[in-house]
Amino acid sequence: MNPKTRSMIGADVVKEVLATAAKLGYHYDTAAGSLRSGTSHMVGFVVPNIGSPVFAPMLAGLSKRLKRESYSVITVEVGNTTAGELELVSELSSRRMDGLILATAHRQDPLVTYCVDNGISAVLVNRAEEHSRLSAAVTNDLEAMRLAVDHLVSLGHRKIGHIAGPQDLSTGYLRLAGFRLAQAAHGLDTDKAFIEEAASFDRQGGHTAALRLLDRIPDLTAIAVASDLLALGAYDALRQRGLRCPEDVSIVGQNDMPFIDLVSPPMTTVRVDFEEMGATAAELLLQTMSRQDQPLRNIVLSPSLVVRSSTQQVTNSRRPHSGPDIAASPANDVGGTSVPPRKPVRRNGPLKSGNYGG
Structure with missing residues (x-):
């Protein structure tokens, strides 16, 4: 049987x-x-917010890989409190989960400490710790933000702002670092006035941060944003201020989450292959479960730029705008020009700056 x-x-x-x-x-x-x-033969997939669009392709990738080894996957939302995370993971462990795939990591993470101290087989996906204690499958966040800034500079933009994610998360921290490095490489301003940190990786956080950024730098011509959800909030802020995207302000997102090509205007973004990331995390977990002393492996996937309609050549001055834009509605132009990704970068050993995130 x-x-x-x-x-x-x-x-x-x-x-x-x-x-x-x-x-x-x-x-x-x-x-x-x-x-x-x-x-x-059960594996837990632990996510901070099950409603986030990035987790569906990730789940598809890891489920396909685990199914080949006769494993089933249980997805659990733990929210954003440490106590809640520890309680739910403890319950999963008591139900004899063979392993965990954690999409919840902070740069210093007590949940990772719990797994290490209790001998629980676990790997990280999409986010990682500052100092590696578990294997991880992530994207190259420094490279992702470089692609965004290089694209905007190629269109003539010089006053580029950044909406950063929370700095206790590797994705927010490294994308901000990538923005500063890319700006410096082009001889552009890296002053903190051009940077606004969002309270959370969601649309409301992006909206609030974008309003503050526009108030501080009213002649901003472009914004490189740390995620697509934050960028949707920036769309809302532009509409609120009577500004158009991309005629007045160009916007680049991060992740290329599902349906982001259907907003108006279709969003230029940096693509992360979350399905491949999920499959890679599953492979790392299988290796970890088969051998507890398995050396740490940190696999970094390369992102790629997808050019759509939210960016354009910089104009000399903003034109008067008589009506609001629609932040998220079906658009006629649902295509995009994709810059082919490089082959995934696979690195073993300790996780260093630039080699984790997502």
Whole structure:
């Protein structure tokens, strides 16, 4: 009855046993089997916000890879409180999860400490710690922001602002670092006046941060934003101030989350392959579960720029604007020009600045 051991006996015997089991209405008792084997063939996927569009492709990628090894996946939303995270992960552990894929990591993370101290097989995905204690599958955030700034500079923009994500998360921290490095490489202003940190990676956070940025730098011509959700909030802020995207202010997002090509204007963004990231995290977890002393591996996937309609050549002055834009509605232009990504960069060893995030 066990698919993993059927190859040990003849195919005709397997067929006869399965037919007899079906006739008798027999079903394999997974709970009883886990007591005997010590494994449940269940993996927990722990996310901070199940409503975020980036987690669906990530879940698809990791589920496909784990299914090939007969593992099932349980997705759990833990919110953004440390106490809530620890309580739910403790419960998952008590239910005999064989391993965890954590999309919740902070740069210094108590949940990682809990997993390490309790011998729980776990890996990180999309975010990582500042100092590696678990293997991780992430994207190159420094490179992602360089692509965004290079694109804006190529269009003639010189007054470029940045809406950063929370700095206790690797994605927010490294994308801000990438923005500063890219600005400096082009001889542009890296003053903190051009940078506004959002309270959270969501649309409201982007809206509030964009308003503050526009108040401080009224002649801003472009904004490189740390995520697509934050960028949607920036769209809202421009509309509120009677400004147009991209005629008055160009915007570049990060992630290329599902349906971001359907907003108005379709968003220029930096693509992260979240399905590949999920599959990579699953592979790392399988290696970790098979061998507890498995060396740490940090696999960094390369991002790519996708040019759509939210960016254009800088103009000399803003033109009067008589009506509001629509921040998120179906658009006629749903295409985009994709700059081909480079092959994924796969690196082993400790996680260093620039090698984690997402």
